[in-house]
Amino acid sequence: MRLKTLRLRTPGDIAFTVVLGLTCALLLFLTLYPIYFVVIASVSDPTLVATGGVSFWPRGISWFGYEQIFADNRIWTGYRNTILYTVVGTALNLAVTLPAAYALSRREFAPRKVLMLLFAFTMFFNGGLIPMYLLLRDLSLLDNWLVFVLPSAVNVYNLIIARAFFENSLPEELFEAATIDGANYFQFFIKMALPLSMAIISVIGLYYLVQHWNDFFTGLVFVRTYDKQPLQIVLRDILISNQAFAGGAGGAGATGGSYAQQYADQIKYGVIVVSTLPVIVLYPFLQRYFEKGVMIGSVKG
Amino acid sequence: MTVTDTAPLKLNGRRHAPSRAGRSGGRGLLRHVRRYWQLWLMALPAMVFVAIFAYFPMYGLQLAFREFDFSAGLTGGDWVGLKYFRQFFDSAQFWTLMRNTVVISVTTVVVGFIAPIFLALLVNQVVGRRRKKFFQTVTYLPHFISIVVIVGMLQVFLSPTSGLITRVAQFFGATDVNYLGDTSTFVPVYVISEVWQHCGWNSIIYLAALASVDTQLYEAARIDGAGRMTIIRHIDFPALVPTMIVLLILNMGNVLNTGFEKIFLMQNPLNLGVSEVIATYVYKIGILSNQFSYATAIGLFNTMINFAFLVITNQIAKRVSNTSLW
Numbered sequence: 001m002r003l004k005t006l007r008l009r010t011p012g013d014i015a016f017t018v019v020l021g022l023t024c025a026l027l028l029f030l031t032l033y034p035i036y037f038v039v040i041a042s043v044s045d046p047t048l049v050a051t052g053g054v055s056f057w058p059r060g061i062s063w064f065g066y067e068q069i070f071a072d073n074r075i076w077t078g079y080r081n082t083i084l085y086t087v088v089g090t091a092l093n094l095a096v097t098l099p100a101a102y103a104l105s106r107r108e109f110a111p112r113k114v115l116m117l118l119f120a121f122t123m124f125f126n127g128g129l130i131p132m133y134l135l136l137r138d139l140s141l142l143d144n145w146l147v148f149v150l151p152s153a154v155n156v157y158n159l160i161i162a163r164a165f166f167e168n169s170l171p172e173e174l175f176e177a178a179t180i181d182g183a184n185y186f187q188f189f190i191k192m193a194l195p196l197s198m199a200i201i202s203v204i205g206l207y208y209l210v211q212h213w214n215d216f217f218t219g220l221v222f223v224r225t226y227d228k229q230p231l232q233i234v235l236r237d238i239l240i241s242n243q244a245f246a247g248g249a250g251g252a253g254a255t256g257g258s259y260a261q262q263y264a265d266q267i268k269y270g271v272i273v274v275s276t277l278p279v280i281v282l283y284p285f286l287q288r289y290f291e292k293g294v295m296i297g298s299v300k301g
Numbered sequence: 302m303t304v305t306d307t308a309p310l311k312l313n314g315r316r317h318a319p320s321r322a323g324r325s326g327g328r329g330l331l332r333h334v335r336r337y338w339q340l341w342l343m344a345l346p347a348m349v350f351v352a353i354f355a356y357f358p359m360y361g362l363q364l365a366f367r368e369f370d371f372s373a374g375l376t377g378g379d380w381v382g383l384k385y386f387r388q389f390f391d392s393a394q395f396w397t398l399m400r401n402t403v404v405i406s407v408t409t410v411v412v413g414f415i416a417p418i419f420l421a422l423l424v425n426q427v428v429g430r431r432r433k434k435f436f437q438t439v440t441y442l443p444h445f446i447s448i449v450v451i452v453g454m455l456q457v458f459l460s461p462t463s464g465l466i467t468r469v470a471q472f473f474g475a476t477d478v479n480y481l482g483d484t485s486t487f488v489p490v491y492v493i494s495e496v497w498q499h500c501g502w503n504s505i506i507y508l509a510a511l512a513s514v515d516t517q518l519y520e521a522a523r524i525d526g527a528g529r530m531t532i533i534r535h536i537d538f539p540a541l542v543p544t545m546i547v548l549l550i551l552n553m554g555n556v557l558n559t560g561f562e563k564i565f566l567m568q569n570p571l572n573l574g575v576s577e578v579i580a581t582y583v584y585k586i587g588i589l590s591n592q593f594s595y596a597t598a599i600g601l602f603n604t605m606i607n608f609a610f611l612v613i614t615n616q617i618a619k620r621v622s623n624t625s626l627w
Contacts, residue, residue: 010528012528012529012530013528013529016426016528016529016530020423020426020427023423024423024427024436027420027423027436027440028436028439028440030497031439031440031442031443031497031501032439032442034454034458034465034497035442035443037465038454038457049463050462050463051463052468095346096346096347096350097347099343099344099346099347100343100344100346100347100348102343103340103341103343103344104344106340108337108340109337109340109344110333110337111333115344115348118351118356119347119351122351122355122356124554124607124608124611125359125604125608126355126358126359126604127355127357127358127359127360127361127362128358128362128583128597128600128601128603128604129583129584129587129588129596129600130361130364130583130587130588130593130596130597130600131357131358131359131360131361131362131364131375131597132354132358132361133587133588133593134361134364134374134375134593135353135354135357135358135361135375138374138375150350150354151354153346153347153350153354154347154350154351156351159347184339185337185339185340185343186339186343189343210445213447214445214447214448214449216447216448216449216562216566217561217562220562220565221584221588232447232449235447235449235450235453236449236566238453239449239450239452239453239456239457240449240452240453240456240566261462261463262463265457265460265463268453268456268457269457271453272450272453272454275447275450276446276447276450279445279446280442283442283445284438287438287441291437291505
């Protein structure tokens with residue numbers, strides 16, 4: 001803002017402003033156009049899309065892709081599962097992370113240094129895939145929907161930013177006043193700390209939510225039954241394994257000639273829209289929280 | 302219980318000194334638990350989850366040195382020492398896997414490290430709060446798209462017959478390129494799409510550092526006749542260096558951690574020669590063909606290298622610039 005009064009002093013600065021504007025416009029285009037193209041391609045005539053007839057607005061409106069998607073049970077089962085895992089998972093995440101973060105933010109909680117070290121260590125060192133797999137097998141969590149919820153109950157990064165927030169933004173005087181009034185830790189946490197920390201709760205809640213929504217690995221490795229699979233696994237089958245058609249008929253797109261492939265592609269564009277829509281629609285409202293999370297996180301690196 | 306409990310709280314500033322002194326002994330710990338049982342209880346669920354799902358698998362790493370025995374479970378097999386490590390080092394796959402993993406991860410780390418710095422310096426030059434905000438918001442939108450969708454988008458855009466990007470490339474004279482099925486284009490496609498997705502997000506932290514630069518510095522530089530490029534080079538860039546070092550150390554801890562999901566999803570028989578990395582190989586050997594001990598050994602080798610890189614980079618950074626993680 002200060003720069004405004006000082007800009008355009010030298011010819012170099014004028015050139016700079018021009019180059020800056022062009023670069024920014026180019027970057028915006030490169031970021032947004034692929035997303036925009038997916039949206040218009042999903043409602044355009046598949047043949048026109050495949051031959052380059054669609055570039056900036058939809059042409060030859062066709063709802064074929066969406067009709068197929070709405071008739072495809074795999075997607076809606078996946079959607080239902082993902083919503084279930086996301087809601088239950090995020091609730092558990094918050095219920096576990098927030099109290100722990102609060103306890104670890106209290107200076108009189110003597111083991112906090114050791115515990116933080118033990119927590120942080122897991123960010124850089126882990127048992128790896130196979131011991132995890134065998135552990136989940138022994139706990140009967142394989143092919144069990146709880147596997148989407150329990151192993152990811154604590155994310156150490158989120159724990160650290162929540163702790164940093166409690167430590168830096170809850171005034172100690174408030175705690176002292178509350179204890180004089182007879183509040184214990186539980187009461188202070190529920191009645192004072194949480195209501196004053198809605199910012200951080202939103203931040204890590206959203207981090208957890210996105211993490212669950214986009215989780216593909218858990219379903220791939222730990223779950224066999226298709227009815228339990230989340231949306232991302234269904235998306236994989238449609239988008240990447242090219243099984244766009246629910247019945248499998250005509251879905252051998254890779255070999256089925258370009259005509260079938262065009263229709264398969266339209267389904268793909270539609271599926272991308274349908275699966276990503278919740279995130280994109282919520283995004284403008286939520287993005288300031290995400291950003292805040294990075295800022296808080298950077299305090300304690 | 303609650304009465305005895307709340308009493309010491311208001312005195313915590315003065316009272317906790319003796320309890321800290323007694324911390325070394327088991328009795329001191331017990332006393333601490335009794336006094337602060339509420340805090341312990343609040344931390345307990347997280348401790349339990351981390352113990353089970355992070356530390357128990359680490360304990361299970363001994364499987365890398367044992368023969369896996371289905372009846373005896375995770376830790377019951379016979380010791381075989383370094384057999385599986387030797388098997389890995391001697392296998393025909395070893396050098397291919399190492400090369401692929403290092404090429405993909407080092408390229409990603411280097412490009413993924415530099416791009417957000419430039420983006421932040423650029424965004425910081427945008428004049429006007431709202432315009433800057435809009436630009437930022439747009440550039441980190443792709444961060445929240447799932448990996449499956451990203452790879453799905455790559456597939457439709459790069460389709461050799463009808464893909465949007467393929468057609469643009471053809472317009473500029475490229476012929477018959479199958480970007481996802483070609484060994485020479487796999488890494489660029491992987492890295493560029495990584496940057497497209499995460500560059501904006503990763504620049505936030507640098508923008509925060511730039512926002513805290515003292516504006517007097519800019520004014521002083523202006524009075525001395527500095528142009529905008531000079532200001533970027535001598536004021537903005539140096540302001541980012543501490544953040545850069547911390548992020549570099551963190552990145553080095555992931556030097557052999559290629560993103561499993563994205564590479565796995567981008568793999569096809571045509572590009573497997575450059576796209577098979579340690580993480581995907583562990584999955585195939587371990588989960589798909591049940592060679593648990595061998596896969597654990599490969600995974601442990603990978604983790605050890607990463608950890609070594611993290612520690613070494615941290616030590617170097619500490620010595621060179623006094624910035625470090627610990």
